[in-house]
Amino acid sequence: MQSDFAQIGPFLLAALVVFGVYRRFRRNFGRQLLRPARMTLRIVLLILIGCSLLPMALRSTQFLTAELLGAALGIGLALWGAERTRFQMHQGRLHYVPHTYTGIAVSLLFLGRLVFRFVQVYAGTQAHAAMGSGTPVMAYPTQGFVPVSMVRSPLTLGIFFVLVGYYVGYYSLVLWKSRHLKTEETAGTSIAAP
Numbered sequence: 001m002q003s004d005f006a007q008i009g010p011f012l013l014a015a016l017v018v019f020g021v022y023r024r025f026r027r028n029f030g031r032q033l034l035r036p037a038r039m040t041l042r043i044v045l046l047i048l049i050g051c052s053l054l055p056m057a058l059r060s061t062q063f064l065t066a067e068l069l070g071a072a073l074g075i076g077l078a079l080w081g082a083e084r085t086r087f088q089m090h091q092g093r094l095h096y097v098p099h100t101y102t103g104i105a106v107s108l109l110f111l112g113r114l115v116f117r118f119v120q121v122y123a124g125t126q127a128h129a130a131m132g133s134g135t136p137v138m139a140y141p142t143q144g145f146v147p148v149s150m151v152r153s154p155l156t157l158g159i160f161f162v163l164v165g166y167y168v169g170y171y172s173l174v175l176w177k178s179r180h181l182k183t184e185e186t187a188g189t190s191i192a193a194p
Contacts, residue, residue: 031088031095034178039171050164056157066158074165077102081166082173087181094181096174106166113159 050071057064081102088095 031090031097034087034094034096034174036175036178039175043168043171046164046168050161050168053157053160060154062154063157066154067161070158070161071165074106074162074167075169077106077162078166078169078173081170082177085174085177087178094178096178098170102166103170106163110159110163113156117153117156 054067057067081099084099084102086097088097
């Protein structure tokens with residue numbers, strides 16, 4: 001009996017997504033060590049991913065509108081969250097305390113849409129298989145279970161750009177604020193962002 005390794009891919013992708021969401025949620029709570037190199041790397045990666053999805057905007061005005069509105073909403077949330085972020089010195093190192101509710105809202109928005117798309121694709125596969133064809137084929141052939149199909153909807157793409165806009169904006173603002181903190185402000189155990 002030969003194993004079908006193609007069926008393992010969706011489970012590996014799902015496990016990776018669950019791990020990423022867990023890490024994302026964990027970073028929304030409590031004091032976080034300020035790591036400029038990691039934050040800069042995340043900014044660059046998100047910008048590269050966002051730029052790779054920009055050609056989707058050429059499909060129609062719906063995709064362009066979704067990308068622009070998503071990015072604008074994400075940047076607005078980043079401004080809101082960064083304004084409420086506090087900085088602390090702990091054991092001689094600078095930490096930041098993110099605005100928990102803003103980060104959770106962005107993460108839940110993205111996670112909710114991602115789960116909805118997974119369920120939609122899975123239900124389409126199961127419905128077709130139940131009709132007796134023997135080979136599960138997507139109910140919507142253009143929306144197969146591959147990462148690229150996750151952005152074939154303007155709504156999904158817009159929500160992804162909320163995530164990109166938020167984290168690029170938020171990390172950039174946190175890095176900028178951390179570089180412009182006054183020395184006497186960082187001496188205490190807890191300081192507010194300027």
